[in-house]
Amino acid sequence: MxxxxxxxxxxxxxxxxxxxxxxxxxxxxxTSQTPQQVIDVIVDYYSNYNANIHRGVHTLSQEATDKYEAARKTIQNHFNAKYAYEIILTSGTTHSINLIASGFASLLNEKDELLVSALEHHSNIVPWQMLCEKTGATLKVIPMTNEGELDMQAYTNLLSKSTKLVFVNHISNALGTINPIETIIEKAHQVGAAVLIDGAQACPHIKPDVQALDVDFYVTSAHKMCGPTGVGMLYGKEEWLKKLPPYQGGGEMIDQVTFEKTTYAGLPHKFEAGTPNICGGIAFGAAIDYMNTIxxxxxxxxxxxxxxxxxxxxxxxxxxxxxxxxxxxxxxxxxxxxxxxxxxxxxxxxxxxxxxxxxxxxxxxxxxxxxxxxxxxxxxxxxxxxxxxxxxxxxxxxxxxxxx
CATH class of the missing domain: 3.90.1150.10 (Aspartate Aminotransferase, domain 1)
Structure with a gap:
């Protein structure tokens, strides 16, 4: 109550x-509203330990790093990811989807097919259209009914050995429909396809368990969950994140750099180039803590x-x-x-x-x-x-x- x-x-x-x-x-x-408990965390960061993370030996940098990585652990526990390094902190759902779409560019060819649902937000349509233009892969659409539900028989018929990736929202932002993602994931895996679930609309209402779902990628944004704008999460199974190339090049995501060759850092830093939204990541963890108290x-x-x-x-x-x-x-x-x-x-x-x-x-x-x-x-x-x-x-x- x-x-x-x-x-x-x-x-x-x-x-x-x-x-x-x-x-x-x-x-x-x-966008959901932000409770005072999360606002206080944001103010505390900028008032008391505002510093860059992961590369400073001074106290403020170490404090900021500890808080940021603790937030990653909070997010891991909330979504029940197996490892903290399977949680990639991004600028939001759109960034997360584009990261995966970019990575698949090196894995697809003109014989491959991708499945998208008719209920998707543009951010879960356009990046895949761009990917198909690059690779020659075909984008097919799972149709919807008048009630605003997915036609699951049509989905089953669309699946084939050519299907490499299925992407569906957990909940429709326009209609509120909760999609049967457990069935969608299971059927996709039967033909060897990976699945990305856009959880931006689901995470304010329910608590997804990515291991129980057996989903390959799950994405969301903090600002839908009582957190700040400009920060979000990509969960990816370790095997997939290791297989995909980096999305951006720069600081933090490297192991060694010479003018002849660069080697990349391990997970999660491979996908986190540059200075992140440090305060946002910490506040994302605080927002999840707040919602779990309720x-x-x-x-x-x-x-x-x-x-x-x-x-x-x-x-x-x-x-x-x-x-x-x-x-x-x-x-x-x-x-x-x-x-x-x-x-x-x-x-x-x-x-x-x-x-x-x-x-x-x-x-x-x-x-x-x-x-x-x-x-x-x-x-x-x-x-x-x-x-x-x-x-x-x-x-x-x-x-x-x-x-x-």
């Missing part, structure tokens, strides 16, 4: 007003109640349609009002202090599937309340009246 009022006190931004109204923040699928089972149960309540209340509004009606979904509601552009609805909701996302949510193929320009997306977090959903419903009704 969550003590919501106590939890909300951890988030300073929830006390502010927007356009003279109390802020109702329903854009959590884009407990992900509690988070999932509470957010499911918000989803059920929000769905019921919004469907009371005549002419409102929800996109993404999978039985297995998380706390995201994408909707439109009949005959009204989502941008206009979102603009009016902002005037009433309610933050939602409008547009195609970097999932243009999904919007094309439904033949719509975009949706209004309300995405709930564990610090939101039913009273805030009531405020959303009232505001949507008012917007409908003003725009009709």
């Amino acid at each position: 969550l003590e919501i009022n106590k939890i909300r006190q951890d988030f300073p931004i929830l006390n502010r007003q927007v356009n003279g109204k109390p802020l109702v923040y329903f854009d959590n699928a884009a 407990d992900f089972n509690n988070i999932a149960n509470y957010e499911h109640k918000l989803l059920e309540y929000g769905t019921k209340r919004l469907l009371e509004i005549e002419g409102l349609k929800i996109y993404g009606t999978s039985k297995n979904k998380t706390s995201v509601i994408s909707f439109n009002l009949d005959g009204i552009h989502p941008y206009d609805v979102g603009t009016l909701l902002d005037k009433m202090g309610i933050a939602v996302r409008t547009g195609h949510h970097c999932t243009q193929p999904i919007m094309d599937f439904y033949k719509i320009p975009g949706t209004v997306r309300a995405s709930f977090a564990f610090y939101n309340t039913k009273e805030e959903i009531d405020a959303l419903v009232t505001a949507v009704k008012k917007a409908k009246m003003m725009l009709s």
Whole structure:
């Protein structure tokens, strides 16, 4: 049982007003808010031990290094990676995906096939299209249904010995659909394909176990998990990370450098060129610690109640349609009002202090599937309340009246 009022006190931004109204923040699928406990860690870093890591003999550098590597260990334990060096700290999900796509350029040829789902964010589409252009490999799409679910029979039919890599999101950012990634991974492995799971939308809601999933690569971003922007994680099985070449060249990722030849450092440093987002990495660990104090089972149960309540209340509004009606979904509601552009609805909701996302949510193929320009997306977090959903419903009704 969550003590919501106590939890909300951890988030300073929830006390502010927007356009003279109390802020109702329903854009959590884009970026979650940051608790004071994580903000304090960021301030502490810059106030007390701001220094570069891994290469300094002085006290500040050693303190920063210890904290940064402790955060890597926290992330390892949270996702149950076998080794800490299987956790590569990146600038976020997009960076992580591009790192893997770049590495596979040396492993693919024109006879190979890659499978992408129709539910993907652009960051899990475009890098693979670029990879196919480089290598001549073919990109095939796992189709979706009207409910916003993947057609699993079609997926099975698409798999073949030519399939080298499958990439699917754990949860759709646009529709909230929770994909059956266990089945997707198992079937891909049966034909010898590797699997990358985009967990950016899943990790705020559930606690993935990468060993239990037997996934080859899993990626996410800290700013979806109460952490800062500009930092994220790539988990990769040791065997794959050793097989892939470095993504970037520079400092930190080297073993020996001469003008004749360079040798590369071992994991994880092979993929971490240059000075990292040190503070961000440390704060990422702190954000994971914070969410674990609340407990992900509690988070999932509470957010499911918000989803059920929000769905019921919004469907009371005549002419409102929800996109993404999978039985297995998380706390995201994408909707439109009949005959009204989502941008206009979102603009009016902002005037009433309610933050939602409008547009195609970097999932243009999904919007094309439904033949719509975009949706209004309300995405709930564990610090939101039913009273805030009531405020959303009232505001949507008012917007409908003003725009009709």
